[in-house]
Each structure stands twice: as C-alpha cells, then as structure tokens.
Amino acid sequence: MxxxxxxxxxxxxxxxxxxxxxxxxxxxxxxxxxxxxxxxPGCVSHGIPQAKQIRKxxxxxxxxxxxxxxVFEHHAAMGRPALEAFIHEYxxxxxxxxxxxxxxxxxxxxxxxYQLRGTPTLLLFDRHGVxxxxxxxxxxxxRAGALIAALVAESVADTGPQPHCDDGACRx
Amino acid sequence: MxxxxxxxxxxxxxxxxxxxxxxxxxxxxxxxxxxxxxxxPGCVSHGIPQAKQIRKxxxxxxxxxxxxxxVFEHHAAMGRPALEAFIHEYxxxxxxxxxxxxxxxxxxxxxxxYQLRGTPTLLLFDRHGVxxxxxxxxxxxxRAGALIAALVAESVADTGPQPHCDDGACRx
Amino acid sequence: MxxxxxxxxxxxxxxxxxxxxxxxxxxxxxxxxxxxxxxxPGCVSHGIPQAKQIRKxxxxxxxxxxxxxxVFEHHAAMGRPALEAFIHEYxxxxxxxxxxxxxxxxxxxxxxxYQLRGTPTLLLFDRHGVxxxxxxxxxxxxRAGALIAALVAESVADTGPQPHCDDGACRx
Amino acid sequence: MxxxxxxxxxxxxxxxxxxxxxxxxxxxxxxxxxxxxxxxPGCVSHGIPQAKQIRKxxxxxxxxxxxxxxVFEHHAAMGRPALEAFIHEYxxxxxxxxxxxxxxxxxxxxxxxYQLRGTPTLLLFDRHGVxxxxxxxxxxxxRAGALIAALVAESVADTGPQPHCDDGACRx
Numbered sequence: 001m002x003x004x005x006x007x008x009x010x011x012x013x014x015x016x017x018x019x020x021x022x023x024x025x026x027x028x029x030x031x032x033x034x035x036x037x038x039x040x041p042g043c044v045s046h047g048i049p050q051a052k053q054i055r056k057x058x059x060x061x062x063x064x065x066x067x068x069x070x071v072f073e074h075h076a077a078m079g080r081p082a083l084e085a086f087i088h089e090y091x092x093x094x095x096x097x098x099x100x101x102x103x104x105x106x107x108x109x110x111x112x113x114y115q116l117r118g119t120p121t122l123l124l125f126d127r128h129g130v131x132x133x134x135x136x137x138x139x140x141x142x143r144a145g146a147l148i149a150a151l152v153a154e155s156v157a158d159t160g161p162q163p164h165c166d167d168g169a170c171r172x
Numbered sequence: 173m174x175x176x177x178x179x180x181x182x183x184x185x186x187x188x189x190x191x192x193x194x195x196x197x198x199x200x201x202x203x204x205x206x207x208x209x210x211x212x213p214g215c216v217s218h219g220i221p222q223a224k225q226i227r228k229x230x231x232x233x234x235x236x237x238x239x240x241x242x243v244f245e246h247h248a249a250m251g252r253p254a255l256e257a258f259i260h261e262y263x264x265x266x267x268x269x270x271x272x273x274x275x276x277x278x279x280x281x282x283x284x285x286y287q288l289r290g291t292p293t294l295l296l297f298d299r300h301g302v303x304x305x306x307x308x309x310x311x312x313x314x315r316a317g318a319l320i321a322a323l324v325a326e327s328v329a330d331t332g333p334q335p336h337c338d339d340g341a342c343r344x
Numbered sequence: 345m346x347x348x349x350x351x352x353x354x355x356x357x358x359x360x361x362x363x364x365x366x367x368x369x370x371x372x373x374x375x376x377x378x379x380x381x382x383x384x385p386g387c388v389s390h391g392i393p394q395a396k397q398i399r400k401x402x403x404x405x406x407x408x409x410x411x412x413x414x415v416f417e418h419h420a421a422m423g424r425p426a427l428e429a430f431i432h433e434y435x436x437x438x439x440x441x442x443x444x445x446x447x448x449x450x451x452x453x454x455x456x457x458y459q460l461r462g463t464p465t466l467l468l469f470d471r472h473g474v475x476x477x478x479x480x481x482x483x484x485x486x487r488a489g490a491l492i493a494a495l496v497a498e499s500v501a502d503t504g505p506q507p508h509c510d511d512g513a514c515r516x
Numbered sequence: 517m518x519x520x521x522x523x524x525x526x527x528x529x530x531x532x533x534x535x536x537x538x539x540x541x542x543x544x545x546x547x548x549x550x551x552x553x554x555x556x557p558g559c560v561s562h563g564i565p566q567a568k569q570i571r572k573x574x575x576x577x578x579x580x581x582x583x584x585x586x587v588f589e590h591h592a593a594m595g596r597p598a599l600e601a602f603i604h605e606y607x608x609x610x611x612x613x614x615x616x617x618x619x620x621x622x623x624x625x626x627x628x629x630y631q632l633r634g635t636p637t638l639l640l641f642d643r644h645g646v647x648x649x650x651x652x653x654x655x656x657x658x659r660a661g662a663l664i665a666a667l668v669a670e671s672v673a674d675t676g677p678q679p680h681c682d683d684g685a686c687r688x
Binding site for chain 2: 045076
C-alpha cells in the first residue's frame with residue numbers, strides 16, 4: 001500500500017502568491033513548507049533564512065517553497081498587516097499562507113491537522129504530495145539540502161499513492 | 173564651555189520598567205540606549221543581542237541599558253501589543269520606551285528631536301546625561317564595549333554641564 | 345558513451361586509514377574528497393568543518409569522506425608531523441592522503457593531475473568513481489548536501505563506465 | 517604598596533617586529549598579549565581574530581598588541597618556519613614572540629613564568645607594565661574591549677609601581 005497524499009492546507013489567505021496555492025496543483029514537484037511565526041526567534045534567525053536558501057539552491061521547476069504562518073500565541077501581535085510588514089522587511093520571496101485561526105482554541109486549523117509540535121517546522125512533501133518529513137526545530141542546512149535532493153531524485157513514478165499496476169506493467 | 177545634558181525622551185509609555193524612567197534620574201550612571209524597531213532585521217539580529225550583551229557585561233550600578241522603540245514605518249504592525257509580545261519572546265530584560273508618535277508625520281518625537289538616521293542606533297550618554305556617541309548601524313561588540321568602558325572610567329566630576337567653579341573650588 | 349572513472353590519487357601515505365585507500369575499492373559508494381592545506385585559512389574555517397559535517401550527515405555505507413593534503417606552498421611548514429598534529433587537534437575522523445610532492449615544482453601530483461585551482465576544493469565522485477563535481481572555494485552546506493544526496497540517489501546501474509549489457513540483460 | 521611590573525618575556529626571537537620588543541620599552545602604553553599556538557583550534561578561530569580586532573579598534577599610541585607563541589605540545593609541528601607561514605597566511609600584522617623552549621619539559625619559559633593555564637590566553641598589562649588580567653579561553657569581544665578601554669582610561673599616574681610620593685606630592 002502506498003502512502004496517501006497529505007491533506008490540503010486550510011488558510012485564510014496567501015500573501016505574495018499570484019493566485020490560489022494548493023498541494024494538489026503542485027503535484028510533480030517537491031514542496032518545502034516552512035511553518036513559522038513572525039515573532040518566534042528561532043524562526044527569524046534560522047527558519048526564514050533556511051527557507052530562502054532552499055529557494056536559492058533548488059530550481060523552481062523542481063522544488064516549490066512556501067511559508068505557512070501558524071500563529072498559536074500572541075495572536076493580536078501577528079495579524080495580517082504585521083505579517084505583510086514582516087514579509088516586506090525580511091525580503092521573503094515565496095508565497096506565505098495564513099493558517100486559518102480556530103474558533104475553539106489558539107492553535108490554527110492546518111497546524112492542528114498536521115499535528116505540528118511548534119515553530120519552526122520544515123515540512124517536506126514528495127512529488128506525489130505525500131508528507132515525507134516534518135522537522136521541528138533547527139535542522140542544519142546540509143541535512144535539509146540532502147533530504148530535499150533525495151526527494152527531487154525520486155521520479156514521479158517512484159512512490160506515492162498511484163496504483164501498483166500502471167502503464168500496462170506491474171511494479172513491486 | 174561644557175556640553176549640555178541631552179533632552180529627555182518623549183515616550184508614550186515604558187514597558188518593563190518598575191516606574192517612570194528619565195535621563196535626569198540616571199545622572200551619575202552611563203546610559204546605553206538602543207533605538208530600534210521590532211521589524212527591523214538588523215535590530216533583531218544585531219542590535220537587541222548587543223543590548224543584552226551590554227546588560228550582561230557591565231554592572232547595573234555603573235551602566236543603565238534602555239530600549240527605545242522608534243517606529244517610523246509599518247506603524248500598524250508595531251503597536252504596543254506587538255511590542256510586548258516581541259519583548260516577551262526575545263527575553264528583553266531592560267525597560268523599553270515607546271517613542272511618542274508624531275501627529276505630523278511618520279517619525280516619532282524623540283527620534284526627530286535626536287535627529288536619528290534610522291535603526292538600529294546606539295546612543296551613549298555619559299554620567300552627566302550628555303550624549304557622547306550616536307552610532308547608527310552595526311557597531312562591533314569590541315568597539316561598543318570600549319566606548320562604554322571609557323565613559324564608565326570618567327569620574328562624575330570629569331565632564332559635563334556643571335559650572336566651572338563648584339564646591340568652593342574652580343576647575344580648569 | 346559513459347564517463348570514465350577518475351584516475352587514482354597519487355599519495356605518499358594515508359593518515360588515519362586502517363589500510364590503503366583507493367577510489368577503485370570504493371566503487372558502489374559516493375566519495376567526497378576535501379583537498380586542503382592545513383595552513384589555508386578557508387580550509388580550516390570552512391572546508392574541514394564541512395567535511396566533518398558530511399561525515400556526520402551521510403551513512404558510512406553510502407558516502408565515504410576523505411581528505412587530501414595538497415600542499416603547494418610553505419612545504420617546510422606542512423610536512424607529515426605537522427599534518428598529524430593538525431589532524432589530532434582538529435579531531436579529523438576520516439582518512440587523509442598526503443598528495444605526492446612533485447620533483448619538478450611546488451604542485452603535488454594528484455593536484456596537478458586533477459587540475460585543481462587551489463584549496464579548499466571539494467571533489468565529489470559517483471558510485472562508479474566518476475568525478476562529477478569539483479567545487480573550488482566556499483560551497484554552502486545546503487548545496488553540498490544536495491549534490492551529495494543526488495549522487496547517493498543514483499543507483500549503481502544509473503551511470504558510469506560499465507557496459508550497457510550486464511547480468512544477462514541489456515539496458516537502455 | 518603598589519603592584520610590581522611583570523617580568524619580561526623570554527623569547528628566542530620576535531617575528532614581524534622592527535627590532536627587539538620589551539615590556540619595559542612599552543611603559544606608558546597598555547599592552548595586550550595573545551598567548552597562542554598555531555595548531556590550537558580555539559586560538560585560530562577566536563584568539564587570532566580577536567587580537568586583530570584589538571589592533572583595529574585601539575590607537576597604536578595607546579595600545580600595543582603582541583602575540584606570544586607558547587608551544588607546549590606538538591613542538592616538531594610548530595617550529596619557526598611553520599609559525600612564519602602561519603603568520604603570513606593569517607595576515608597577522610603585529611609582532612609575535614617565540615616563547616623560549618625549556619630544556620626541562622614541554623612548557624616554554626615565559627608560559628611557565630606567568631603560570632598560564634593554556635592557550636589562548638589574553639594578557640593585559642597596564643601603562644606601568646603591571647599584569648592586570650590573564651584571561652584563559654574564549655573571552656567575548658565586548659568584555660575584552662571594555663577591559664582594555666578601562667586600562668587606557670587610567671592615566672600614567674593612576675596606578676603602578678611608582679613610589680607613593682612623587683613630584684613633590686604625596687598620593688593616597
């Protein structure tokens with residue numbers, strides 16, 4: 001049995017995107033998503049620079065980089081205008097989704113759905129939209145680069161939720 | 173002629189202070205003031221850590237460390253609740269004054285009065301409240317330490333705006 | 345046509361190796377070789393730490409890490425006892441080959457054979473012993489990790505100088 | 517009673533000095549001496565850059581910076597030619613004394629005389645040649661800058677081994 005594609009993000013808006021963003025529309029690419037909060041020190045000193053480095057290191061037709069603003073504390077301080085100022089000042093050049101606030105508690109919906117432990121968390125999805133790595137805290141650049149490159153090296157047919165038999169052949 | 177004591181700060185509130193703060197009340201101590209904005213990348217990566225390092229390096233009865241939140245852009249994103257969240261998350265352990273917004277433009281009153289060029293700026297006042305250094309941008313730690321120590325080494329009588337003749341004696 | 349396996353290193357000795365080391369004996373593994381000089385500042389501050397990081401990031405049965413001491417200046421200062429002290433002090437935990445000095449000039453034999461531009465240089469060989477990357481100067485960790493992982497992801501059969509038909513089958 | 521001036525260094529040679537160097541000849545200046553070994557990792561990554569930073573931060577007529585090569589291990593690897601290559605490659609622009617090897621053990625004479633605990637050690641002498649600080653290990657730049665500036669701020673008459681009464685006056 002193959003792993004299932006991950007659920008879509010539930011976001012109230014995308015900042016810096018030309019249009020709507022979805023994991024489904026990114027099938028065929030590796031997707032690196034940085035879950036962060038703009039007032040989380042480790043996100044600012046480590047996560048955001050690493051996300052920008054991923055954007056710089058890998059080709060756009062192979063790897064998509066997204067941010068996900070998963071605010072679970074200090075909600076009043078991290079609303080949309082604050083996030084937009086942050087994105088401007090830190091020269092963030094990839095789309096950032098605003099995780100949908102919950103009506104029932106401080107943790108936003110996507111963060112809850114993915115059971116994230118906190119911020120920063122680097123989520124790596126393969127070409128089939130399967131979540132392959134959820135890395136909480138400081139991941140060193142070499143390891144991040146190696147994990148992403150390994151996913152890039154997988155052909156579209158290598159893994160994922162497609163049936164075992166396809167193209168007239170059956171795969172182990 | 174001796175240099176005049178600097179004008180007081182015009183702030184709307186002090187965060188993290190036991191009571192009101194004034195340069196006048198700090199006479200006798202060297203005062204290091206970091207003018208910053210919470211969404212200014214250089215302030216976050218360099219200015220705030222250096223301010224904390226000053227607090228750690230020098231004795232409290234010799235050197236006072238203060239922050240001054242001089243917001244001149246993205247005002248909506250850097251209001252008091254946002255600043256308080258920032259102070260909490262970055263473990264800032266010295267008082268921070270909120271520079272009084274102007275009714276006539278984006279630059280707040282103290283920033284205008286001191287003619288600051290931007291953020292971060294490190295202001296160093298001597299034991300007489302005279303502004304001796306206004307250092308804009310990245311100052312390396314060794315130089316900051318040396319400048320502050322030189323001010324600490326000045327006796328209260330060394331400099332300042334007091335009259336030439338005092339205590340019944342006349343000084344050169 | 346397939347690329348040819350790279351020529352062997354010509355070294356006067358291996359330090360820190362259990363026995364003789366050869367590219368031929370490492371077929372099947374990716375091999376990362378750091379050409380360095382112990383008195384080259386960029387090698388000490390960047391190359392050696394990166395080599396150790398490669399050793400730490402990748403599994404030993406997938407990636408071999410080697411040093412190559414390519415002394416082309418200050419020969420008197422970087423002889424074998426000096427190198428051994430350096431290896432000890434910097435806790436280098438992979439084998440280091442001493443590039444064979446030339447009788448005709450300052451550049452040692454392997455360095456000349458590989459036409460290296462200087463130190464540090466990171467050489468990356470694929471599972472077939474083919475030199476795939478020669479990276480002179482400071483390579484950032486993410487890129488190094490990505491390049492190595494991409495080579496690791498190649499199956500033994502993917503590339504290299506082997507005949508098209510093997511194991512009784514013929515491959516495209 | 518005043519503190520005594522420190523004993524002179526016992527060195528076999530000075531590298532990079534116009535002529536002989538002595539603490540006595542430097543009376544009137546603050547003297548910062550970095551005891552180091554060229555194969556000591558902490559000296560290379562921290563001590564030498566800090567020594568260069570001291571040279572850059574303070575005026576030459578106020579502060580003298582010297583190196584002291586106190587080899588107590590790997591003697592064969594750190595002889596004079598090796599040191600000269602190191603000084604050249606690391607662009608060291610202050611005089612370095614070679615601590616005189618002992619006939620009775622690995623620890624050289626000045627290192628023993630000053631009872632240094634290891635390398636790197638930053639020795640700070642005041643304007644009277646009195647050793648005021650011996651800082652073993654990593655000292656942060658701000659503290660180093662502050663300690664040196666405090667010594668610079670002392671007038672020649674402030675401290676030191678001179679008699680209590682001088683210039684016809686008696687001092688407390």
